[in-house]
Amino acid sequence: MYDVCIIGSGAGGSPIAYELSNAGFKVVVLEKGKLYDESTFNKDEIAVCRRDMFTPPLGEQKHIINEYSPSGKITRYDGEKSGWSFWNGSMVGGSSNLMSGYFHRMKPNDFKLLSAYGKIKGANVVDWCISYETLEPYYEKVEKVIGVSGKIVKHKYQEPRSTPDFPYPMLETNGVTKWFDVACEKLKFTPIPTPRAILSMNALGRNGCYYSNFCGSYGCASGAKGSARAALLQKCKAKVITDAFVYKLDAKDGKVVRAHYYTKHKIPHMINAKIFVLSAQAIESSRLLLNSKSKEFPNGLANSSGELGKNLIFSAGGSGSGRFIFEKLTKEQQKELMQAGLFFNRSLQGWYEYTDGGKTYKGGTIDFLFEHQNLISRVNREIYDDEGNLLWGDKLAEKIDKTLTTSRVLTFEVFNDWLPTDHCNVAVDEKETDMWGVPVGVINLNSHPQDLEVGEYLAKHAVEVLKQMGAVEIDSSISSSPPPNLVAGGCRFGNDPKTSVLDKNCKAHDLDNLYVTDASFMPTGGSVPYTWTIYANSFRVADIIKKELLLV
Amino acid sequence: MSFTNRRNFLKAGVLSSAVVIMSGCSVFGITTTRNTIKVLENDLFPKANELGIDTADYISIILRHPRVTQEDKRFLKNGAKWLNETSVEMFQKQYTKLSFEKRQLILKNITSTEWGNSWCSTVLGYTFEAAFGDPIYGGNNKEAGWKWLAFEGGKPRPTEVYL
Numbered sequence: 001m002y003d004v005c006i007i008g009s010g011a012g013g014s015p016i017a018y019e020l021s022n023a024g025f026k027v028v029v030l031e032k033g034k035l036y037d038e039s040t041f042n043k044d045e046i047a048v049c050r051r052d053m054f055t056p057p058l059g060e061q062k063h064i065i066n067e068y069s070p071s072g073k074i075t076r077y078d079g080e081k082s083g084w085s086f087w088n089g090s091m092v093g094g095s096s097n098l099m100s101g102y103f104h105r106m107k108p109n110d111f112k113l114l115s116a117y118g119k120i121k122g123a124n125v126v127d128w129c130i131s132y133e134t135l136e137p138y139y140e141k142v143e144k145v146i147g148v149s150g151k152i153v154k155h156k157y158q159e160p161r162s163t164p165d166f167p168y169p170m171l172e173t174n175g176v177t178k179w180f181d182v183a184c185e186k187l188k189f190t191p192i193p194t195p196r197a198i199l200s201m202n203a204l205g206r207n208g209c210y211y212s213n214f215c216g217s218y219g220c221a222s223g224a225k226g227s228a229r230a231a232l233l234q235k236c237k238a239k240v241i242t243d244a245f246v247y248k249l250d251a252k253d254g255k256v257v258r259a260h261y262y263t264k265h266k267i268p269h270m271i272n273a274k275i276f277v278l279s280a281q282a283i284e285s286s287r288l289l290l291n292s293k294s295k296e297f298p299n300g301l302a303n304s305s306g307e308l309g310k311n312l313i314f315s316a317g318g319s320g321s322g323r324f325i326f327e328k329l330t331k332e333q334q335k336e337l338m339q340a341g342l343f344f345n346r347s348l349q350g351w352y353e354y355t356d357g358g359k360t361y362k363g364g365t366i367d368f369l370f371e372h373q374n375l376i377s378r379v380n381r382e383i384y385d386d387e388g389n390l391l392w393g394d395k396l397a398e399k400i401d402k403t404l405t406t407s408r409v410l411t412f413e414v415f416n417d418w419l420p421t422d423h424c425n426v427a428v429d430e431k432e433t434d435m436w437g438v439p440v441g442v443i444n445l446n447s448h449p450q451d452l453e454v455g456e457y458l459a460k461h462a463v464e465v466l467k468q469m470g471a472v473e474i475d476s477s478i479s480s481s482p483p484p485n486l487v488a489g490g491c492r493f494g495n496d497p498k499t500s501v502l503d504k505n506c507k508a509h510d511l512d513n514l515y516v517t518d519a520s521f522m523p524t525g526g527s528v529p530y531t532w533t534i535y536a537n538s539f540r541v542a543d544i545i546k547k548e549l550l551l552v
Numbered sequence: 553m554s555f556t557n558r559r560n561f562l563k564a565g566v567l568s569s570a571v572v573i574m575s576g577c578s579v580f581g582i583t584t585t586r587n588t589i590k591v592l593e594n595d596l597f598p599k600a601n602e603l604g605i606d607t608a609d610y611i612s613i614i615l616r617h618p619r620v621t622q623e624d625k626r627f628l629k630n631g632a633k634w635l636n637e638t639s640v641e642m643f644q645k646q647y648t649k650l651s652f653e654k655r656q657l658i659l660k661n662i663t664s665t666e667w668g669n670s671w672c673s674t675v676l677g678y679t680f681e682a683a684f685g686d687p688i689y690g691g692n693n694k695e696a697g698w699k700w701l702a703f704e705g706g707k708p709r710p711t712e713v714y715l
Contacts (some may be wrong), residue, residue, distance in 0.1 A: 043706025046685040047714030051619040059621065214706035221708050340704060375684045375703050376677075383676055390663045390672055393656075397599035404701045 002028045003549055005259055005273035006238075007246045007288070010094025011534045012279030012518030014228035017238035018145075019542035025549055027238040028271060030261055032245045032280075033090035036097070037229065041219030045374050048218055054098065055087035060435040063283070068423045068446040078432070079440075086283060086443060086484040092240055093229025094281065095485055096531060100216035101197035101225055102367050102413075103148050104528035105139050105536075107159050107352060108132040109362065113417070113524045117362050123419035123448050124311055126523050129495050129504040136162060138536035143167050146226035146535055147204055150195030157352035171200045171209055171343050175336030176324070176410070180346050180368065183468035189461070194345040194367055197226035197531070206230060211341035213373050228535075244269070247438045249276065249292040249301055249514070256301075256514045262436045275545060279518040279538070282312065286426035286490035286520065287441035302508035302516075307492060307501050309426035312443070313525050315486035316451035317364065317414030318478035320459055321371065322471025326406040337408050344369045344410065348465070351458055352527065361454055364416030364527030366462045371409035378404060410471065412462040414455050414478065415486075416527045419448035426490050447480035488519035488530055505544045506537065517541050571629065573636040573646060581636075583646055586611055588632040591648045593679045595655050596672060600683045603696040610682035610691050617715060624674075631671035638662055686710050 003025040006013040013029060021027040033054075047053045062079030063086050069075070077084050088095030109116040111128040119125065140162050142148065149168035152158070170193050184191040198215070201208040206223035215225070223230045233240060244261040251257065256276040261269050278285050286309040292301040300308050326334050351363040371378070382400045385391055391399060418424075423446035428439040455478035466474045494500030497509035506521050508514040517538045519530050526533065571588065573581045590608035593600070600607050614620050615628065638661060639647040643654050650658065662668025682691030684698065688710055692698065698705055 042708045042710045044686055044688075044710035044714060045706075046681055046689060047710065050681060050685075051617065051714060053619070053714055057619060212706050213704070218706070338702075373706075375698070375701065376680050379680045379684055379701075380677055383673055390669055392596040392659060392663075392672070392676070393598060396597060396676075400599075401701070404703075 002026050002271065002273040004028070004275045004277060004545065005030065005271050006277040006279060007259060008032075008094065008278065008280035008285070008518065009092050009228060009233060009240060010089070010279060010281060010518065011096045011228050011531050012281075012538050013277060014093065014232040015535055015538035016277050016279075016515075016517060016542045016545065018232035018236045019539065020546060020549070021236040021238040023546055025546075028273070029233070029238050029240045030244040030246050030259065030271065031092050031240055031242050033092065033094075033242065035092045035240070035242050036219055037092075037234070038221050038223050041097075041221045043212060043214040043218055045376050049374055050376065052085070054089050054091055055085060056090055058083065058085055061087070062432070062434070062440055064429045064432055064440060064442045066442065066444045068444065070449070086487070088281065088485050092242060093227045093233060096227040097219045097225070097229060098217050099197070099225070099227070099485075099529075099531055100369070101531075102347075102529050103150075103195045103197045103532045104347070104349075104365055105159050106132065106135075106526035106528055106533050107157055109353065110524065110526035111135075113362060117360060120419060120448070120450060123421055123450070125419060126492075126494065128523060129493055132159065135533070135536050135540065136160065138539045139532065141539050142532055142535045145204075145539075146197055146231045147199045147206070147224075148195050148197055148226070148532075149200040151193045153190065153192050155190040155192060155349060157349050166195060168200050168203065171196055171198060171345060172211065173345050174339050174342040174370070177344055177346055179333075179469050180344075180465065183465050184348075187464060187468055189348055189350055189465065192347045192349060194347045196343070196345065199224040199226070204231070205235065211343075213341040216372065217374075245436060246280070246288060247291065247436060249278075249288065251292070251294065251296060251301055251511060251514075254510070255512050264435075266436055275513045275515070275549070277541075277545070278514065278516045278520075281518050282487045282490050282520045283426050283441050283443060285516055285518055286312075287428055289491070290426070290428045291439055297510070302491070302501055302510045302514060304510050305498055305501060307499060309490050310422075311420035311489045311492055311523065312424045312426050312487070313418045313420050313489040313522070314482040315525060315529065316416045316418040316447065316480070317455045318459065318476065319411055319413045320462055320466075320474070320476030321409050321411040322463075322466035322469070322474040323407050323409050324469075324471055328470055328472070334406075340373070348461065351461060354457065356457065361450075361457070362417055362527065363454060364414060364458050366458055367413045367415070368462070368465075369411055369413070371411050410466065410469075412459075412466075412476075414458045414462065415529060416451065416454045416458060417524060418451055418482075420489060420524065421446050421448055445482055447482075452478055452480060486525075486530060488522040488525050491516045491520035492523045493521040494523065506541045507544075515541055515545065571633045571636065573633065573640060581646055583632075583636060583648065585615065585629045585632040587648055588635060588646075589628070589675060591655070592635065592672075592675060595652075595659060596676050597679050597683070599700070600679065600691075600697070603683070603693070603700055605683050605691050605693045605696055607679045607682035607691050610689060611678060613689065613713070613715070614678050627671065627674065631667070631675070634667065634671070635662060638668075688713055
């Protein structure tokens, strides 16, 4: 029998696999997707971004999505018919293979949103049951084990650190970052070199970044990106079984006893283990537990509280952009602008907390980056004229040529809290099933009005920077559309078994040996991308499980 | 007829790579999706031809690609049919047999409709995939599309076509 069975091989599961197998325990990881690695990753835009090779076809696996409007109207979308996909990386290492690796820690106040900022009408805001201080050593561990590069710059909301700086120096940046820094100085903003989960040098048995120009959405062919696969699974002896879709967990006498899984050809298998760790990404983890109902757990496994699937959150915010055109630049600046491969890597956190109209708000983070260099996508954006008419022939070719060879777009992304609400949650559909005949997940979507207000406030400052830099065609779009790669909640952790699914160790209140270690545990998400926090928390839980196994 | 109705109406039809062109209730002629789209692609984006890039064969990959939905494939084929039917209505000839000037008039006509605008932008999208995707897919001859836009393809390059 295995000591530990982990379901899902992404950022939530792999730290457990790494720590426990390296400590001598027998660990198995069940992964629905295939194995891709440095030898098979490439930069094929058609395969990766146009045919979505790393996510399941929606005709085989989908979600049902219910969108709540402020008026209370619900619009239902069938994922297959609408093409609305909530899948990320279905592969060994999960979506961490495809991340851009923008790594920010959550701030101390993110762990106590209720205490620090008070109740918000219509939002289920609570404090976390652990503090920043509890997680800090694990944030540091991630810097070292996953590999985070950057440079600490003192600013108002710099979180406390146990080490003075990152273990790996900053990645190389494009010359335009100098324009950004000058603009920020004039505006009295503090630019922060964006920390990245990308090795800037050969280390940890992996190659440093080779500046391929195609980072986000693509697998890394050098191993520099700190994916769960490259940094952890390839550095440990945990057994990884691919093509293993776990559809049910059996529980008896307060313990999970086995996991059932199908191969893609629907051949059923099962695995027994002493401890089970669920990390299939927030929506799918809740779905599996809801689909694992039994006589003992009629409302779904680990759901005596009725809280399973509730308080699903995303990262709120949006994005914006500005274009730099040759006509306004010197020859030298034109050359700097078009320099390919190097990163932009600048962030602003000066409004992580702000006061507006006499009220103090939790704000967020703004990351700046160049427009993705995918050529087909960029060309496709040029097919309409300013009046929205379709262009073709020579006019179209001229527009493509001018836009792509004499200008470049700098974009920004805003990250702020997606406040948890009653209408944003995960359920399972009573009729619709996937290719294995298993009920599909239902994603009920709702956003709180404050999410948009905060996002707009932050975007306003990003726009100021773009204006100061001399960009044209400046645009921003803050919306309540959920980013499928930034999802959390559904198995909230807390001290009270009546109001939470997991305890402070991320173990199910109802079961002695079931842990959930993807982003499901998060009651609130902070105003940063989640991956660093998922990694850190999973390392924390790995220590807890290790102690438990040593006691057995 | 709106794009949605026309699309839905033809969803139930029997489809093949042969496109039957109707004129009223009579069969006007038969052509193929590939032939129609080949001429159309050159009208929409003649730059590819100038660069020595053949984008026509790529449509055959799309029409059999398991990752392209049946509905999208149907739309590609139906669009070719509707384009030809519009040609017959306006000039009593298939699109591929019209002069350049008349084809331009057809394009102006159909891009003012919802289906025509959507279909032409879809065809353009696949044309761009052929012209600016990795040369392994058969288009982007000697990286001519990339060179035109001073673009360097990401590395490593794919060693096989993703089908």
